[in-house]
Amino acid sequence: MEKLNKFKKIINKFYYEIFIENFKDKISFDFPQDYFRWDLIDYLIKKNNYLNYLEIGCDDDQLFSKVKIKNKIGVDPVSGGNVRKNSDDFFLENKDKFDLVFIDGLHIYEQVKKDIINSLKCLNENGIILVHDCMPDSLSKQAVPRYKMKWNGDVWKAIVDLRQREDLDIFTCEIDQGIGIITKKKNSSILKLNKPAKNLKFKDYYYNYKEYLRIIKLTDFKKLF
Numbered sequence: 001m002e003k004l005n006k007f008k009k010i011i012n013k014f015y016y017e018i019f020i021e022n023f024k025d026k027i028s029f030d031f032p033q034d035y036f037r038w039d040l041i042d043y044l045i046k047k048n049n050y051l052n053y054l055e056i057g058c059d060d061d062q063l064f065s066k067v068k069i070k071n072k073i074g075v076d077p078v079s080g081g082n083v084r085k086n087s088d089d090f091f092l093e094n095k096d097k098f099d100l101v102f103i104d105g106l107h108i109y110e111q112v113k114k115d116i117i118n119s120l121k122c123l124n125e126n127g128i129i130l131v132h133d134c135m136p137d138s139l140s141k142q143a144v145p146r147y148k149m150k151w152n153g154d155v156w157k158a159i160v161d162l163r164q165r166e167d168l169d170i171f172t173c174e175i176d177q178g179i180g181i182i183t184k185k186k187n188s189s190i191l192k193l194n195k196p197a198k199n200l201k202f203k204d205y206y207y208n209y210k211e212y213l214r215i216i217k218l219t220d221f222k223k224l225f
């Protein structure tokens with residue numbers, strides 16, 4: 001995990017608040033306290049008899065070590081997993097196909113979008129892509145460049161961007177910092193935006209996140225998947 005020194009944190013915070021955005025209100029999410037990303041992944045593996053799992057960004061294997069499946073690949077340039085590369089380099093050479101991909105690498109819109117597009121190319125037909133950290137509750141948790149240790153980044157913009165595509169059906173489950181769920185199916189609720197997703201501000205997200213991300217509760221998720 002990236003280490004931030006105090007000086008860099010202060011500079012980034014002022015830079016963000018002066019030149020990008022300053023918005024104080026916070027969202028109060030209702031994340032369950034007894035159901036996490038590994039539970040969701042275990043549910044999907046068992047329900048669909050999945051065999052092949054890919055995780056982008058593994059850190060200390062908090063999740064990777066818990067995933068029980070026949071074949072698993074974990075990609076991280078620094079620690080954890082079993083492939084020591086960044087995601088771009090991994091996808092350049094990868095020839096494997098996956099049933100389930102968990103994207104949790106660099107939490108910046110452009111990189112997350114690239115990771116999703118690359119994952120779609122190696123996803124089996126009935127496969128699912130999950131994206132972690134889609135629901136920041138405050139501007140500070142989504143600010144890029146980062147100035148907080150607890151950080152979701154602007155992953156949410158990648159979800160909002162791809163919600164405009166006709167060939168992807170996307171939801172976000174309200175658990176564990178928000179988990180995006182992407183399938184290669186006809187979009188059953190196309191999002192219309194009046195500006196590029198990249199240019200959206202936290203304030204736009206604050207007022208529209210339910211529609212932008214197509215938020216569902218865990219109970220709805222289990223009815224749909």
Ligand SMILES: C[S@@+](CC[C@H](N)C(=O)[O-])C[C@H]1O[C@@H](n2cnc3c(N)ncnc32)[C@H](O)[C@@H]1O
Binds near residue numbers: 001055104
């Ligand atoms: C939030 S942590 C992952 C946590 C883990 N997946 C879990 O569920 O607990 C993010 C990780 O992404 C890695 N990372 C950063 N940039 C990356 C990249 N371009 N490709 C792959 N991993 C990256 C970092 O080294 C860090 O270990």
